[in-house]
Amino acid sequence: MSAVPSATAAASHATLEARVARFPARQVELASQRVLSYREACETSDALPLVLLHGIGSGAASWVQQFEALSASRRVLAWDAPGYGESTAVPAASPAATDYANVLYEWLEKLGIERCVLVGHSLGAIIAGSFAAMHPQRVAGLLLLSPAGGYGAASAEVRETKRDQRLAMLNELGPQGLAEKRSANMLSAHASDEARAWVRWNMSRVIPHGYARATHLLANADLASDLARLKGRYNGRLHIAVGADDTITTPAACERLALAADTQLQVVPRAGHAGYIEASAAYTAIIDTFCRASAGQRSQ
Incomplete structure:
Protein backbone atom coordinates (compact mmCIF):
# COMPACT_ATOMS: atom_id res chain seq x y z
CA MET A 1 0.00 0.00 0.00
CA SER A 2 1.21 3.50 -0.79
CA ALA A 3 2.55 5.60 2.09
CA VAL A 4 0.47 8.54 0.85
CA PRO A 5 -2.89 8.50 2.63
CA SER A 6 -6.12 8.58 0.64
CA ALA A 7 -8.60 11.44 1.00
CA THR A 8 -10.75 9.17 3.15
CA ALA A 9 -7.81 8.34 5.41
CA ALA A 10 -6.85 12.01 5.65
CA ALA A 11 -10.39 12.85 6.75
CA SER A 12 -10.34 10.03 9.31
CA HIS A 13 -6.97 11.26 10.55
CA ALA A 14 -8.37 14.77 11.04
CA THR A 15 -11.23 13.24 12.99
CA LEU A 16 -8.77 11.39 15.23
CA GLU A 17 -6.87 14.62 15.88
CA ALA A 18 -10.15 16.24 16.93
CA ARG A 19 -10.88 13.28 19.20
CA VAL A 20 -7.49 13.36 20.90
CA ALA A 21 -7.92 17.11 21.45
CA ARG A 22 -10.52 16.16 24.06
CA PHE A 23 -7.62 14.85 26.15
CA PRO A 24 -5.07 17.66 25.90
CA ALA A 25 -1.45 17.19 26.87
CA ARG A 26 -0.56 18.32 30.38
CA GLN A 27 2.82 18.88 31.98
CA VAL A 28 4.09 18.42 35.51
CA GLU A 29 7.50 19.39 36.84
CA LEU A 30 9.52 16.62 38.42
CA ALA A 31 12.89 16.77 40.18
CA SER A 32 15.85 18.65 38.71
CA GLN A 33 13.62 20.87 36.58
CA ARG A 34 12.49 17.90 34.49
CA VAL A 35 9.08 18.01 32.82
CA LEU A 36 6.75 15.07 32.14
CA SER A 37 3.99 15.41 29.56
CA TYR A 38 0.90 13.20 29.71
CA ARG A 39 -2.80 12.91 28.85
CA GLU A 40 -5.55 12.01 31.28
CA ALA A 41 -9.27 11.35 31.52
CA CYS A 42 -11.72 10.76 34.38
CA GLU A 43 -9.82 12.07 37.39
CA THR A 44 -12.53 11.33 39.97
CA SER A 45 -13.16 7.57 39.67
CA ASP A 46 -12.62 5.35 42.72
CA ALA A 47 -11.50 2.47 40.49
CA LEU A 48 -7.84 1.57 40.16
CA PRO A 49 -6.12 4.04 37.82
CA LEU A 50 -4.97 2.69 34.47
CA VAL A 51 -1.53 3.84 33.29
CA LEU A 52 -0.55 3.34 29.63
CA LEU A 53 3.03 3.33 28.30
CA HIS A 54 3.58 3.67 24.55
CA GLY A 55 6.25 2.16 22.31
CA ILE A 56 9.36 3.58 20.67
CA GLY A 57 7.65 5.16 17.66
CA SER A 58 4.56 6.55 19.34
CA GLY A 59 3.25 8.81 22.11
CA ALA A 60 0.46 9.38 24.60
CA ALA A 61 -1.99 10.40 21.86
CA SER A 62 -1.89 6.91 20.37
CA TRP A 63 -4.19 5.67 23.15
CA VAL A 64 -7.13 7.94 22.23
CA GLN A 65 -9.48 5.02 21.55
CA GLN A 66 -8.76 3.55 24.98
CA PHE A 67 -9.34 6.95 26.60
CA GLU A 68 -12.75 7.16 24.99
CA ALA A 69 -13.80 3.61 25.86
CA LEU A 70 -12.38 3.20 29.36
CA SER A 71 -12.50 6.61 31.02
CA ALA A 72 -16.19 6.22 31.81
CA SER A 73 -15.28 3.69 34.50
CA ARG A 74 -11.78 4.63 35.71
CA ARG A 75 -9.00 7.20 35.65
CA VAL A 76 -6.90 6.66 32.53
CA LEU A 77 -3.45 8.19 32.05
CA ALA A 78 -0.88 7.89 29.27
CA TRP A 79 2.55 9.47 29.40
CA ASP A 80 4.83 10.83 26.75
CA ALA A 81 7.92 8.88 27.74
CA PRO A 82 11.06 10.86 28.59
CA GLY A 83 12.28 12.41 25.35
CA TYR A 84 8.82 12.29 23.73
CA GLY A 85 6.31 15.11 23.35
CA GLU A 86 7.18 17.80 25.89
CA SER A 87 8.81 15.33 28.31
CA THR A 88 12.44 15.93 29.24
CA ALA A 89 14.77 13.17 28.07
CA VAL A 90 16.59 11.00 30.59
CA PRO A 91 20.12 12.35 31.18
CA ALA A 92 22.02 9.20 30.21
CA ALA A 93 22.92 8.96 26.52
CA SER A 94 22.70 5.15 26.73
CA PRO A 95 20.08 4.57 29.41
CA ALA A 96 18.86 1.45 31.17
CA ALA A 97 15.23 0.53 31.81
CA THR A 98 15.64 1.65 35.41
CA ASP A 99 16.31 5.23 34.24
CA TYR A 100 12.83 5.35 32.71
CA ALA A 101 11.25 3.43 35.59
CA ASN A 102 12.59 6.03 38.01
CA VAL A 103 10.89 8.80 36.04
CA LEU A 104 7.67 6.78 36.01
CA TYR A 105 7.91 6.50 39.80
CA GLU A 106 8.41 10.27 40.15
CA TRP A 107 5.45 11.00 37.89
CA LEU A 108 3.07 8.68 39.74
CA GLU A 109 4.24 10.12 43.05
CA LYS A 110 3.58 13.65 41.76
CA LEU A 111 0.04 12.67 40.77
CA GLY A 112 -0.63 10.85 44.05
CA ILE A 113 -1.09 7.44 42.40
CA GLU A 114 -0.03 4.83 44.94
CA ARG A 115 -1.24 1.78 43.04
CA CYS A 116 -2.37 1.22 39.46
CA VAL A 117 -2.90 -1.21 36.63
CA LEU A 118 0.15 -0.77 34.39
CA VAL A 119 0.00 -1.44 30.64
CA GLY A 120 3.08 -1.32 28.44
CA HIS A 121 3.20 -1.66 24.67
CA SER A 122 6.40 -2.78 22.93
CA LEU A 123 9.23 -0.64 24.37
CA GLY A 124 6.76 0.54 27.01
CA ALA A 125 6.59 -3.07 28.22
CA ILE A 126 10.32 -2.94 29.00
CA ILE A 127 9.76 0.12 31.19
CA ALA A 128 6.64 -1.38 32.78
CA GLY A 129 8.48 -4.62 33.58
CA SER A 130 11.38 -2.75 35.16
CA PHE A 131 9.03 -0.61 37.25
CA ALA A 132 7.06 -3.65 38.43
CA ALA A 133 10.26 -5.45 39.43
CA MET A 134 11.45 -2.40 41.38
CA HIS A 135 8.09 -1.45 42.94
CA PRO A 136 5.79 -4.51 42.96
CA GLN A 137 3.63 -3.00 45.68
CA ARG A 138 2.70 -0.12 43.33
CA VAL A 139 1.37 -2.39 40.56
CA ALA A 140 -1.96 -4.14 41.01
CA GLY A 141 -1.67 -5.75 37.58
CA LEU A 142 0.89 -5.77 34.78
CA LEU A 143 -0.38 -6.12 31.20
CA LEU A 144 2.19 -6.27 28.39
CA LEU A 145 1.03 -5.82 24.80
CA SER A 146 3.40 -7.00 22.07
CA PRO A 147 6.32 -6.60 24.48
CA ALA A 148 9.80 -5.89 23.15
CA GLY A 149 12.29 -8.12 24.92
CA GLY A 150 15.35 -5.93 24.35
CA TYR A 151 18.81 -7.11 23.33
CA GLY A 152 20.53 -6.92 26.70
CA ALA A 153 21.15 -10.67 26.82
CA ALA A 154 22.55 -10.81 23.27
CA SER A 155 26.19 -10.54 22.27
CA ALA A 156 27.82 -7.12 22.12
CA GLU A 157 27.96 -7.44 18.33
CA VAL A 158 24.23 -8.08 18.00
CA ARG A 159 23.37 -5.28 20.40
CA GLU A 160 25.56 -2.77 18.59
CA THR A 161 24.32 -3.81 15.15
CA LYS A 162 20.63 -3.52 16.10
CA ARG A 163 21.26 -0.17 17.79
CA ASP A 164 23.35 1.32 15.01
CA GLN A 165 20.98 0.24 12.24
CA ARG A 166 18.06 2.01 13.89
CA LEU A 167 20.09 5.12 14.68
CA ALA A 168 21.34 5.28 11.08
CA MET A 169 17.77 5.08 9.81
CA LEU A 170 16.72 7.89 12.14
CA ASN A 171 19.62 10.08 11.02
CA GLU A 172 18.95 9.39 7.35
CA LEU A 173 15.17 9.73 7.30
CA GLY A 174 14.20 11.93 10.25
CA PRO A 175 10.85 11.42 12.02
CA GLN A 176 8.69 12.09 8.95
CA GLY A 177 10.66 9.75 6.73
CA LEU A 178 10.78 7.17 9.48
CA ALA A 179 7.00 7.29 9.70
CA GLU A 180 6.62 6.86 5.96
CA LYS A 181 9.06 3.93 5.85
CA ARG A 182 8.31 2.10 9.13
CA LEU A 187 0.06 -3.08 11.26
CA SER A 188 -1.46 -6.20 9.76
CA ALA A 189 -2.94 -6.53 6.29
CA HIS A 190 -6.37 -6.12 7.92
CA ALA A 191 -5.73 -2.57 9.19
CA SER A 192 -7.97 0.25 8.01
CA ASP A 193 -6.74 3.39 6.28
CA GLU A 194 -7.67 5.25 9.46
CA ALA A 195 -5.39 3.04 11.56
CA ARG A 196 -2.54 3.44 9.06
CA ALA A 197 -2.91 7.21 9.08
CA TRP A 198 -2.97 7.33 12.88
CA VAL A 199 0.13 5.18 13.33
CA ARG A 200 1.94 7.34 10.75
CA TRP A 201 0.83 10.57 12.50
CA ASN A 202 2.12 9.40 15.87
CA MET A 203 5.43 8.15 14.50
CA SER A 204 6.08 11.34 12.54
CA ARG A 205 6.04 13.29 15.81
CA VAL A 206 8.82 11.49 17.65
CA ILE A 207 11.67 13.68 18.90
CA PRO A 208 15.02 12.54 17.44
CA HIS A 209 17.04 12.74 20.66
CA GLY A 210 14.30 10.95 22.63
CA TYR A 211 14.03 8.23 19.97
CA ALA A 212 17.82 7.84 19.99
CA ARG A 213 17.90 7.29 23.75
CA ALA A 214 15.02 4.83 23.47
CA THR A 215 17.03 2.97 20.82
CA HIS A 216 19.89 2.63 23.31
CA LEU A 217 17.37 1.45 25.92
CA LEU A 218 16.18 -1.26 23.54
CA ALA A 219 19.78 -2.41 23.01
CA ASN A 220 20.51 -2.45 26.75
CA ALA A 221 17.29 -3.95 28.11
CA ASP A 222 16.49 -7.54 29.07
CA LEU A 223 12.77 -7.78 29.83
CA ALA A 224 12.91 -11.56 30.35
CA SER A 225 15.24 -11.03 33.31
CA ASP A 226 12.80 -8.60 34.97
CA LEU A 227 9.88 -10.93 34.29
CA ALA A 228 11.75 -13.83 35.86
CA ARG A 229 12.15 -11.70 39.00
CA LEU A 230 8.37 -11.29 39.12
CA LYS A 231 7.57 -15.00 39.24
CA GLY A 232 5.32 -15.77 42.17
CA ARG A 233 4.68 -12.11 42.99
CA TYR A 234 1.68 -11.46 40.79
CA ASN A 235 -0.33 -14.70 41.01
CA GLY A 236 -2.22 -14.35 37.76
CA ARG A 237 -2.01 -10.56 37.66
CA LEU A 238 0.61 -10.55 34.90
CA HIS A 239 -0.71 -11.01 31.38
CA ILE A 240 0.88 -10.85 27.91
CA ALA A 241 -0.97 -10.40 24.62
CA VAL A 242 0.24 -10.13 21.03
CA GLY A 243 -1.33 -9.80 17.59
CA ALA A 244 -1.34 -12.96 15.50
CA ASP A 245 0.14 -10.98 12.60
CA ASP A 246 2.76 -9.07 14.61
CA THR A 247 6.01 -9.26 12.64
CA ILE A 248 8.00 -7.02 15.03
CA THR A 249 7.48 -8.75 18.37
CA THR A 250 6.24 -12.04 16.98
CA PRO A 251 3.98 -14.46 18.84
CA ALA A 252 6.96 -16.83 19.14
CA ALA A 253 9.11 -14.12 20.76
CA CYS A 254 6.26 -13.14 23.09
CA GLU A 255 5.75 -16.80 24.01
CA ARG A 256 9.32 -16.89 25.29
CA LEU A 257 8.63 -13.86 27.46
CA ALA A 258 5.43 -15.46 28.75
CA LEU A 259 7.43 -18.54 29.73
CA ALA A 260 9.95 -16.36 31.56
CA ALA A 261 7.07 -14.77 33.48
CA ASP A 262 5.31 -18.13 34.02
CA THR A 263 2.12 -16.82 32.44
CA GLN A 264 0.06 -17.68 29.38
CA LEU A 265 0.17 -15.76 26.11
CA GLN A 266 -3.00 -14.43 24.52
CA VAL A 267 -2.86 -14.17 20.72
CA VAL A 268 -5.27 -11.70 19.13
CA PRO A 269 -6.47 -12.60 15.61
CA ARG A 270 -6.17 -10.19 12.69
CA ALA A 271 -3.87 -7.75 14.53
CA GLY A 272 -0.31 -6.58 14.03
CA HIS A 273 2.18 -4.87 16.33
CA ALA A 274 0.07 -1.76 17.00
CA GLY A 275 -2.93 -3.92 17.78
CA TYR A 276 -4.47 -1.50 20.26
CA ILE A 277 -4.82 0.96 17.38
CA GLU A 278 -5.95 -1.24 14.50
CA ALA A 279 -8.05 -3.68 16.57
CA SER A 280 -9.03 -1.27 19.31
CA ALA A 281 -12.25 -3.04 20.33
CA ALA A 282 -10.45 -6.33 20.97
CA TYR A 283 -7.55 -4.75 22.84
CA THR A 284 -9.76 -2.41 24.85
CA ALA A 285 -11.77 -5.45 25.96
CA ILE A 286 -8.53 -7.18 27.01
CA ILE A 287 -7.45 -4.11 29.00
CA ASP A 288 -10.88 -3.66 30.59
CA THR A 289 -11.14 -7.32 31.58
CA PHE A 290 -7.65 -7.23 33.05
CA CYS A 291 -8.43 -4.05 35.01
CA ARG A 292 -11.55 -5.62 36.48
CA ALA A 293 -9.63 -8.77 37.43
CA SER A 294 -7.03 -6.58 39.16
CA ALA A 295 -9.66 -4.55 41.03
CA GLY A 296 -9.38 -6.73 44.12
CA GLN A 297 -5.72 -5.84 44.35
CA ARG A 298 -6.21 -2.22 45.41
CA SER A 299 -4.91 -3.04 48.88
CA GLN A 300 -1.29 -4.09 49.21
Whole structure:
Protein backbone atom coordinates (compact mmCIF):
# COMPACT_ATOMS: atom_id res chain seq x y z
CA MET A 1 0.00 0.00 0.00
CA SER A 2 1.21 3.50 -0.79
CA ALA A 3 2.55 5.60 2.09
CA VAL A 4 0.47 8.54 0.85
CA PRO A 5 -2.89 8.50 2.63
CA SER A 6 -6.12 8.58 0.64
CA ALA A 7 -8.60 11.44 1.00
CA THR A 8 -10.75 9.17 3.15
CA ALA A 9 -7.81 8.34 5.41
CA ALA A 10 -6.85 12.01 5.65
CA ALA A 11 -10.39 12.85 6.75
CA SER A 12 -10.34 10.03 9.31
CA HIS A 13 -6.97 11.26 10.55
CA ALA A 14 -8.37 14.77 11.04
CA THR A 15 -11.23 13.24 12.99
CA LEU A 16 -8.77 11.39 15.23
CA GLU A 17 -6.87 14.62 15.88
CA ALA A 18 -10.15 16.24 16.93
CA ARG A 19 -10.88 13.28 19.20
CA VAL A 20 -7.49 13.36 20.90
CA ALA A 21 -7.92 17.11 21.45
CA ARG A 22 -10.52 16.16 24.06
CA PHE A 23 -7.62 14.85 26.15
CA PRO A 24 -5.07 17.66 25.90
CA ALA A 25 -1.45 17.19 26.87
CA ARG A 26 -0.56 18.32 30.38
CA GLN A 27 2.82 18.88 31.98
CA VAL A 28 4.09 18.42 35.51
CA GLU A 29 7.50 19.39 36.84
CA LEU A 30 9.52 16.62 38.42
CA ALA A 31 12.89 16.77 40.18
CA SER A 32 15.85 18.65 38.71
CA GLN A 33 13.62 20.87 36.58
CA ARG A 34 12.49 17.90 34.49
CA VAL A 35 9.08 18.01 32.82
CA LEU A 36 6.75 15.07 32.14
CA SER A 37 3.99 15.41 29.56
CA TYR A 38 0.90 13.20 29.71
CA ARG A 39 -2.80 12.91 28.85
CA GLU A 40 -5.55 12.01 31.28
CA ALA A 41 -9.27 11.35 31.52
CA CYS A 42 -11.72 10.76 34.38
CA GLU A 43 -9.82 12.07 37.39
CA THR A 44 -12.53 11.33 39.97
CA SER A 45 -13.16 7.57 39.67
CA ASP A 46 -12.62 5.35 42.72
CA ALA A 47 -11.50 2.47 40.49
CA LEU A 48 -7.84 1.57 40.16
CA PRO A 49 -6.12 4.04 37.82
CA LEU A 50 -4.97 2.69 34.47
CA VAL A 51 -1.53 3.84 33.29
CA LEU A 52 -0.55 3.34 29.63
CA LEU A 53 3.03 3.33 28.30
CA HIS A 54 3.58 3.67 24.55
CA GLY A 55 6.25 2.16 22.31
CA ILE A 56 9.36 3.58 20.67
CA GLY A 57 7.65 5.16 17.66
CA SER A 58 4.56 6.55 19.34
CA GLY A 59 3.25 8.81 22.11
CA ALA A 60 0.46 9.38 24.60
CA ALA A 61 -1.99 10.40 21.86
CA SER A 62 -1.89 6.91 20.37
CA TRP A 63 -4.19 5.67 23.15
CA VAL A 64 -7.13 7.94 22.23
CA GLN A 65 -9.48 5.02 21.55
CA GLN A 66 -8.76 3.55 24.98
CA PHE A 67 -9.34 6.95 26.60
CA GLU A 68 -12.75 7.16 24.99
CA ALA A 69 -13.80 3.61 25.86
CA LEU A 70 -12.38 3.20 29.36
CA SER A 71 -12.50 6.61 31.02
CA ALA A 72 -16.19 6.22 31.81
CA SER A 73 -15.28 3.69 34.50
CA ARG A 74 -11.78 4.63 35.71
CA ARG A 75 -9.00 7.20 35.65
CA VAL A 76 -6.90 6.66 32.53
CA LEU A 77 -3.45 8.19 32.05
CA ALA A 78 -0.88 7.89 29.27
CA TRP A 79 2.55 9.47 29.40
CA ASP A 80 4.83 10.83 26.75
CA ALA A 81 7.92 8.88 27.74
CA PRO A 82 11.06 10.86 28.59
CA GLY A 83 12.28 12.41 25.35
CA TYR A 84 8.82 12.29 23.73
CA GLY A 85 6.31 15.11 23.35
CA GLU A 86 7.18 17.80 25.89
CA SER A 87 8.81 15.33 28.31
CA THR A 88 12.44 15.93 29.24
CA ALA A 89 14.77 13.17 28.07
CA VAL A 90 16.59 11.00 30.59
CA PRO A 91 20.12 12.35 31.18
CA ALA A 92 22.02 9.20 30.21
CA ALA A 93 22.92 8.96 26.52
CA SER A 94 22.70 5.15 26.73
CA PRO A 95 20.08 4.57 29.41
CA ALA A 96 18.86 1.45 31.17
CA ALA A 97 15.23 0.53 31.81
CA THR A 98 15.64 1.65 35.41
CA ASP A 99 16.31 5.23 34.24
CA TYR A 100 12.83 5.35 32.71
CA ALA A 101 11.25 3.43 35.59
CA ASN A 102 12.59 6.03 38.01
CA VAL A 103 10.89 8.80 36.04
CA LEU A 104 7.67 6.78 36.01
CA TYR A 105 7.91 6.50 39.80
CA GLU A 106 8.41 10.27 40.15
CA TRP A 107 5.45 11.00 37.89
CA LEU A 108 3.07 8.68 39.74
CA GLU A 109 4.24 10.12 43.05
CA LYS A 110 3.58 13.65 41.76
CA LEU A 111 0.04 12.67 40.77
CA GLY A 112 -0.63 10.85 44.05
CA ILE A 113 -1.09 7.44 42.40
CA GLU A 114 -0.03 4.83 44.94
CA ARG A 115 -1.24 1.78 43.04
CA CYS A 116 -2.37 1.22 39.46
CA VAL A 117 -2.90 -1.21 36.63
CA LEU A 118 0.15 -0.77 34.39
CA VAL A 119 0.00 -1.44 30.64
CA GLY A 120 3.08 -1.32 28.44
CA HIS A 121 3.20 -1.66 24.67
CA SER A 122 6.40 -2.78 22.93
CA LEU A 123 9.23 -0.64 24.37
CA GLY A 124 6.76 0.54 27.01
CA ALA A 125 6.59 -3.07 28.22
CA ILE A 126 10.32 -2.94 29.00
CA ILE A 127 9.76 0.12 31.19
CA ALA A 128 6.64 -1.38 32.78
CA GLY A 129 8.48 -4.62 33.58
CA SER A 130 11.38 -2.75 35.16
CA PHE A 131 9.03 -0.61 37.25
CA ALA A 132 7.06 -3.65 38.43
CA ALA A 133 10.26 -5.45 39.43
CA MET A 134 11.45 -2.40 41.38
CA HIS A 135 8.09 -1.45 42.94
CA PRO A 136 5.79 -4.51 42.96
CA GLN A 137 3.63 -3.00 45.68
CA ARG A 138 2.70 -0.12 43.33
CA VAL A 139 1.37 -2.39 40.56
CA ALA A 140 -1.96 -4.14 41.01
CA GLY A 141 -1.67 -5.75 37.58
CA LEU A 142 0.89 -5.77 34.78
CA LEU A 143 -0.38 -6.12 31.20
CA LEU A 144 2.19 -6.27 28.39
CA LEU A 145 1.03 -5.82 24.80
CA SER A 146 3.40 -7.00 22.07
CA PRO A 147 6.32 -6.60 24.48
CA ALA A 148 9.80 -5.89 23.15
CA GLY A 149 12.29 -8.12 24.92
CA GLY A 150 15.35 -5.93 24.35
CA TYR A 151 18.81 -7.11 23.33
CA GLY A 152 20.53 -6.92 26.70
CA ALA A 153 21.15 -10.67 26.82
CA ALA A 154 22.55 -10.81 23.27
CA SER A 155 26.19 -10.54 22.27
CA ALA A 156 27.82 -7.12 22.12
CA GLU A 157 27.96 -7.44 18.33
CA VAL A 158 24.23 -8.08 18.00
CA ARG A 159 23.37 -5.28 20.40
CA GLU A 160 25.56 -2.77 18.59
CA THR A 161 24.32 -3.81 15.15
CA LYS A 162 20.63 -3.52 16.10
CA ARG A 163 21.26 -0.17 17.79
CA ASP A 164 23.35 1.32 15.01
CA GLN A 165 20.98 0.24 12.24
CA ARG A 166 18.06 2.01 13.89
CA LEU A 167 20.09 5.12 14.68
CA ALA A 168 21.34 5.28 11.08
CA MET A 169 17.77 5.08 9.81
CA LEU A 170 16.72 7.89 12.14
CA ASN A 171 19.62 10.08 11.02
CA GLU A 172 18.95 9.39 7.35
CA LEU A 173 15.17 9.73 7.30
CA GLY A 174 14.20 11.93 10.25
CA PRO A 175 10.85 11.42 12.02
CA GLN A 176 8.69 12.09 8.95
CA GLY A 177 10.66 9.75 6.73
CA LEU A 178 10.78 7.17 9.48
CA ALA A 179 7.00 7.29 9.70
CA GLU A 180 6.62 6.86 5.96
CA LYS A 181 9.06 3.93 5.85
CA ARG A 182 8.31 2.10 9.13
CA SER A 183 4.67 2.74 10.04
CA ALA A 184 3.25 0.07 7.71
CA ASN A 185 5.31 -2.55 9.57
CA MET A 186 3.31 -1.79 12.70
CA LEU A 187 0.06 -3.08 11.26
CA SER A 188 -1.46 -6.20 9.76
CA ALA A 189 -2.94 -6.53 6.29
CA HIS A 190 -6.37 -6.12 7.92
CA ALA A 191 -5.73 -2.57 9.19
CA SER A 192 -7.97 0.25 8.01
CA ASP A 193 -6.74 3.39 6.28
CA GLU A 194 -7.67 5.25 9.46
CA ALA A 195 -5.39 3.04 11.56
CA ARG A 196 -2.54 3.44 9.06
CA ALA A 197 -2.91 7.21 9.08
CA TRP A 198 -2.97 7.33 12.88
CA VAL A 199 0.13 5.18 13.33
CA ARG A 200 1.94 7.34 10.75
CA TRP A 201 0.83 10.57 12.50
CA ASN A 202 2.12 9.40 15.87
CA MET A 203 5.43 8.15 14.50
CA SER A 204 6.08 11.34 12.54
CA ARG A 205 6.04 13.29 15.81
CA VAL A 206 8.82 11.49 17.65
CA ILE A 207 11.67 13.68 18.90
CA PRO A 208 15.02 12.54 17.44
CA HIS A 209 17.04 12.74 20.66
CA GLY A 210 14.30 10.95 22.63
CA TYR A 211 14.03 8.23 19.97
CA ALA A 212 17.82 7.84 19.99
CA ARG A 213 17.90 7.29 23.75
CA ALA A 214 15.02 4.83 23.47
CA THR A 215 17.03 2.97 20.82
CA HIS A 216 19.89 2.63 23.31
CA LEU A 217 17.37 1.45 25.92
CA LEU A 218 16.18 -1.26 23.54
CA ALA A 219 19.78 -2.41 23.01
CA ASN A 220 20.51 -2.45 26.75
CA ALA A 221 17.29 -3.95 28.11
CA ASP A 222 16.49 -7.54 29.07
CA LEU A 223 12.77 -7.78 29.83
CA ALA A 224 12.91 -11.56 30.35
CA SER A 225 15.24 -11.03 33.31
CA ASP A 226 12.80 -8.60 34.97
CA LEU A 227 9.88 -10.93 34.29
CA ALA A 228 11.75 -13.83 35.86
CA ARG A 229 12.15 -11.70 39.00
CA LEU A 230 8.37 -11.29 39.12
CA LYS A 231 7.57 -15.00 39.24
CA GLY A 232 5.32 -15.77 42.17
CA ARG A 233 4.68 -12.11 42.99
CA TYR A 234 1.68 -11.46 40.79
CA ASN A 235 -0.33 -14.70 41.01
CA GLY A 236 -2.22 -14.35 37.76
CA ARG A 237 -2.01 -10.56 37.66
CA LEU A 238 0.61 -10.55 34.90
CA HIS A 239 -0.71 -11.01 31.38
CA ILE A 240 0.88 -10.85 27.91
CA ALA A 241 -0.97 -10.40 24.62
CA VAL A 242 0.24 -10.13 21.03
CA GLY A 243 -1.33 -9.80 17.59
CA ALA A 244 -1.34 -12.96 15.50
CA ASP A 245 0.14 -10.98 12.60
CA ASP A 246 2.76 -9.07 14.61
CA THR A 247 6.01 -9.26 12.64
CA ILE A 248 8.00 -7.02 15.03
CA THR A 249 7.48 -8.75 18.37
CA THR A 250 6.24 -12.04 16.98
CA PRO A 251 3.98 -14.46 18.84
CA ALA A 252 6.96 -16.83 19.14
CA ALA A 253 9.11 -14.12 20.76
CA CYS A 254 6.26 -13.14 23.09
CA GLU A 255 5.75 -16.80 24.01
CA ARG A 256 9.32 -16.89 25.29
CA LEU A 257 8.63 -13.86 27.46
CA ALA A 258 5.43 -15.46 28.75
CA LEU A 259 7.43 -18.54 29.73
CA ALA A 260 9.95 -16.36 31.56
CA ALA A 261 7.07 -14.77 33.48
CA ASP A 262 5.31 -18.13 34.02
CA THR A 263 2.12 -16.82 32.44
CA GLN A 264 0.06 -17.68 29.38
CA LEU A 265 0.17 -15.76 26.11
CA GLN A 266 -3.00 -14.43 24.52
CA VAL A 267 -2.86 -14.17 20.72
CA VAL A 268 -5.27 -11.70 19.13
CA PRO A 269 -6.47 -12.60 15.61
CA ARG A 270 -6.17 -10.19 12.69
CA ALA A 271 -3.87 -7.75 14.53
CA GLY A 272 -0.31 -6.58 14.03
CA HIS A 273 2.18 -4.87 16.33
CA ALA A 274 0.07 -1.76 17.00
CA GLY A 275 -2.93 -3.92 17.78
CA TYR A 276 -4.47 -1.50 20.26
CA ILE A 277 -4.82 0.96 17.38
CA GLU A 278 -5.95 -1.24 14.50
CA ALA A 279 -8.05 -3.68 16.57
CA SER A 280 -9.03 -1.27 19.31
CA ALA A 281 -12.25 -3.04 20.33
CA ALA A 282 -10.45 -6.33 20.97
CA TYR A 283 -7.55 -4.75 22.84
CA THR A 284 -9.76 -2.41 24.85
CA ALA A 285 -11.77 -5.45 25.96
CA ILE A 286 -8.53 -7.18 27.01
CA ILE A 287 -7.45 -4.11 29.00
CA ASP A 288 -10.88 -3.66 30.59
CA THR A 289 -11.14 -7.32 31.58
CA PHE A 290 -7.65 -7.23 33.05
CA CYS A 291 -8.43 -4.05 35.01
CA ARG A 292 -11.55 -5.62 36.48
CA ALA A 293 -9.63 -8.77 37.43
CA SER A 294 -7.03 -6.58 39.16
CA ALA A 295 -9.66 -4.55 41.03
CA GLY A 296 -9.38 -6.73 44.12
CA GLN A 297 -5.72 -5.84 44.35
CA ARG A 298 -6.21 -2.22 45.41
CA SER A 299 -4.91 -3.04 48.88
CA GLN A 300 -1.29 -4.09 49.21
